[in-house]
Amino acid sequence: xxxxxxxxxxxxxxxxxxxxxxxxxxxxxxxxxxxxxxxxxxxxxxxxxxxxxxxxxxxxxxxxxxxxxxxxxxxxxxxxxxxxxxxxxxxxxxxxxxxxxxxxxxxxxxxxxxxxxxxxxxxxxxxxxxxxxxxxxxxxxxxxxxxxxxxxxxxxxxxxxxxxxxxxxxxxxxxxxxxxxxxxxxxxxxxxxxxxxxxxxxxxxxxxxxxxxxxxxxxxxxxxxxxxxxxxxxxxxxxxxxxxxxxxxxxxxxxxxxxxxxxxxxxxxxxxxx
Ligand code: ATR
Numbered sequence: 125x126x127x128x129x130x131x132x133x134x135x136x137x138x139x140x141x142x143x144x145x146x147x148x149x150x151x152x153x154x155x156x157x158x159x160x161x162x163x164x165x166x167x168x169x170x171x172x173x174x175x176x177x178x179x180x181x182x183x184x185x186x187x188x189x190x191x192x193x194x195x196x197x198x199x200x201x202x203x204x205x206x207x208x209x210x211x212x213x214x215x216x217x218x219x220x221x222x223x224x225x226x227x228x229x230x231x232x233x234x235x236x237x238x239x240x241x242x243x244x245x246x247x248x249x250x251x252x253x254x255x256x257x258x259x260x261x262x263x264x265x266x267x268x269x270x271x272x273x274x275x276x277x278x279x280x281x282x283x284x285x286x287x288x289x290x291x292x293x294x295x296x297x298x299x300x301x302x303x304x305x306x307x308x309x310x311x312x313x314x315x316x317x318x319x320x321x322x323x324x325x326x327x328x329x330x331x332x333x334x335x336x337x338x339x340x341x342x343x344x345x346x347x348x349x350x351x352x353x354x355x356x357x358x359x360x361x362x363x364x365x366x367x368x369x370x371x372x373x374x375x376x377x378x379x380x381x382x383x384x385x386x387x388x389x390x391x392x393x394x395x396x397x398x
Contacts, residue, residue, distance in 0.1 A: 125154040127178050128379065131170060132185035135161045139393060140183055143372045146392075147384035155380075167191055175214055181379045182212040183372070189223075189253045196221030205260035207286060208253045211375040222378060225254070226261025228371030229340070229364075234265070236366055236390070239336055241309065242266035247329060250313030251279035251295075254340050258313065259287055267309065273298050275314070306331040310358070312339045312349040323348050327356040340364040343397060365393060 130140040136159070144157040162170040167188050174182065184192040189208035193199060196209060197218030203209045209221030233239045246267040248255055251274035262270055270293040274280035280295035287293040296304055308331050316323055317339065330337075330353075337353030337360070339346040346363040353361040369390045377383045 125156050126180045127174075128155055128157040128181045128183075129160050129174060129179065130157070130183040130185060131160045131162050131167070131174075132188060133161055133163055135159045135185070138185065139368060140185075140372060143369055143389055143393075144376060146389040147373065147376045150384050150388070151376075151380065151382050153380050153382070162188070164188065164191065168195065171195075171212075171219070180214055181375070183375055184210050184212060186253070189257070192219075193221050193223075195219060202226060202260055205286065206253075206256045208256050210257065210371065211378060213379060222375070223257050224371040224374035224378075225257035225367065226259070226264075227374050228369075229258050229338070229367040230261050230265045231370040231374075232366030233336070233338065233362070236370075236386075237360070237362065239360070241336075243268050244308035244336070245269045245305070245331075246271070246309040246311065247304070247307040248272045248311050248313060249316075249325075250274055251276070251283045252313065252315075255311075255313035256283055256286075258311065258340065259283060259293070262311070263287065263289060263292060268292070269294070271296050271304060271307075273301060273304075301329065302326050304329065306335070308334055309336045310338070310353070312337075312341075315341075315345070317341060317345045317348040321348055323352045325352055325356075330356040330358055332357060334359050337361045338364070340367065342368065365397060366390060369393065 193209040199221035203221045203223040206223045211222040213220040272280045272295045284295045335358045337358040339349045342363040342365040350361045369386045373386045
């Protein structure tokens with residue numbers, strides 16, 4: 125069977141092998157999908173070895189998404205907009221890069237959870253690889269404004285510059301969070317929840333009655349932000365598990381030409397997570 129894998133560090137707890145195996149069973153496509161641990165300095169060598177052993181496609185996760193994009197010979201517009209790739213396909217002569225994270229997020233929110241993102245003022249916390257992956261797709265989904273706030277202000281400026289929509293996407297300072305008004309959508313793309321058990325954000329960020337809060341991580345890492353969101357009165361507070369499954373389906377479709385039904389594997393992972 126054709127070989128696929130996810131590469132990252134740490135990788136032991138990645139759910140991607142399980143998700144792709146479920147998709148393969150469901151669609152009747154024969155494949156193997158493994159997890160490969162690689163330190164940053166090993167990344168290129170790991171990719172070369174994978175290709176030499178007949179590998180066809182890779183998912184890329186922390187901390188390699190920007191590096192993965194940099195070594196692609198060609199890439200989709202959404203990967204170029206993100207400056208990061210999570211899906212690599214070997215073309216025979218080089219790597220093709222895509223970024224399915226943002227599409228996965230929007231699909232989870234709009235298709236599975238039936239939220240309409242159009243017209244929402246959106247606050248994006250963070251400007252790292254995760255934020256870069258979702259920002260262009262949030263604009264495509266029709267948010268009225270995208271305010272990017274990052275601890276390191278320069279990264280927020282750089283992200284907004286790359287988005288190239290100065291009328292809708294603007295950077296603001298973390299210290300000014302109190303003065304930004306309220307939002308219909310707040311996306312946490314920081315790794316705050318992995319380091320701190322509490323997030324000290326102003327409750328005034330939440331538009332009463334209809335604010336959607338999303339943490340791009342899942343499991344323990346999502347708990348502090350989602351607890352804050354509920355305490356602040358958000359109408360819905362969503363973790364990144366659905367996004368994970370949907371970005372995998374987007375990758376699967378690119379590689380195999382079939383879009384799997386994500387419902388069963390999502391339900392199984394959700395049952396295990398809750
Ligand atoms: P990822 O690919 O997950 O985005 P990253 O590029 O390391 O990883 O980015 C992590 C994000 O979390 C960044 O936006 C980071 O802010 P800085 O750019 O200032 O480093 C943010 N972050 C991490 N710890 C944080 C904390 N304690 N408070 C606020 N932001 C934090």
